[in-house]
Amino acid sequence: MEEKNPIQSAQRIFSVYEYVCRSGNAGLSQITEALGLNKSTVHRMLASLIYMDYVKQDKFTGEYTPTFKTVELGQTILGRLDLPGRVRPYLQELSDSTGETVHLVRRDGTDVVYVDKIEPLHSRSDSIRMASQIGRRRPMYCAGVGKALMASMPENEAAEIWDHSRIEAKTEHTIVTREKMKEELAGIRSRGWALDDEENEKGVRCVAAVIPSDAEPEYAFSISAPAAHLDETHLPEVIREVLKRQKEISDAL
Amino acid sequence: MEEKNPIQSAQRIFSVYEYVCRSGNAGLSQITEALGLNKSTVHRMLASLIYMDYVKQDKFTGEYTPTFKTVELGQTILGRLDLPGRVRPYLQELSDSTGETVHLVRRDGTDVVYVDKIEPLHSRSDSIRMASQIGRRRPMYCAGVGKALMASMPENEAAEIWDHSRIEAKTEHTIVTREKMKEELAGIRSRGWALDDEENEKGVRCVAAVIPSDAEPEYAFSISAPAAHLDETHLPEVIREVLKRQKEISDAL
DNA sequence: CTTCATCGTTTCATATTGTGGAATTCTATT
């Protein structure tokens, strides 16, 4: 991998672009300070982004905000995936029947990327909003969906993913040894579902399963919930729901 | 407005970036030909985009594809909007009860931008897939949602939108005169809903209404369907459903 | 097996552009 951007001005303009996207709105001085660039440089970068319709400037406040063009490009990329649209009805039903958030992910190297996120139509009164976001990536080793995918591939391939992952203990429950992971994957294979037992985020558990496929599965889905909801009492029922929907999806594809 | 990009290399690298996003995957030579740039320039642009993680290169085919980073940025922008998440359950019910696609838009100058799109969980057998896409913009004057929004603002403001729009007859049904639009908006005001009567796309009709707000409404939603579904027989029922959901949303916000 | 075509990759002299310091303009505050 290169150790610096082959095009310096690209680094600069994309820094400005991302800053505006991530902040939502920002003034010239704020961006200048945050990025450590000269303000006439930043000004020209913004003028360029405005010209290309990625950014717009509020007439009254002078602040810069992202346009929806990035949203449209993102949706163009996402919309090219066929599977999410086809499985969404099943995942919405899963979400509705459990009252919890459902995620669909796609494998991307040693990571998974969230490609859909379904909230129940009627949230339970004690539900919490999941911080997950479509487009975000996460390492496979500490995600229920990631482990489900690893369990559905040849063992050597799963081992390679482990070896290429930067293992760190995200919580005290995160699996950090090769042996433990191997056992875990064996368990997942025999059960047909994976559990993220507060391994990625304290207080959050999830039940996951792969989307069956003729080839090696590339997608997986999960129900995430506060650990208090997914306790020993409720777990079996949720597992049943997950496997039921998995079967329906399998039958329909 | 500037008549050329203030930063030439920005123009180039964003051209390459958009090309890769829109095509889904492309080889160096293809991009070079399409954009009329020197191939070593394009190669360096791609190297830069790879460095910034917007693009990746397939190891086997050598082709370049967009990563999910753009999706993530787009979702960051979209996720900053509060209203879509809150009204989605109502719109999903509207979609399910009618079996048609529902759109939520937000006003953006003289245009509307699609910020959500809901498909019924169980499509009717003769449903068609709407070409609309989140992030896409559309002029207000020829969209049901746009007319609904125009009808809910002061007349002079609606007139200004009309004056600043590039009016063209998208179909033979498109309203292209100021007088006709004025009458149309008066009708919408008295009825409380708008109809896109094949004005934007032949064969497609939609019923639209604004999302009520204390201030001037900024969002509107619509049901779109093939004209054959939304004929005179079915229209009253769909209108009732639209107004019913509008009321529920109003009560809940 | 050799040759050829076409793809992506790399190099480097130099033409061209992006840079940033300083001045200017604008607006809100005192």
Add this chain to the structure above:
DNA sequence: AATAGAATTCCACAATATGAAACGATGAAG
């Protein structure tokens, strides 16, 4: 009216982006 602090503009020149040419890889044709 003066001041502060924001955004905007200018332009000499330092620095970079450019592209022609060469190179390496791969698959197809003979």
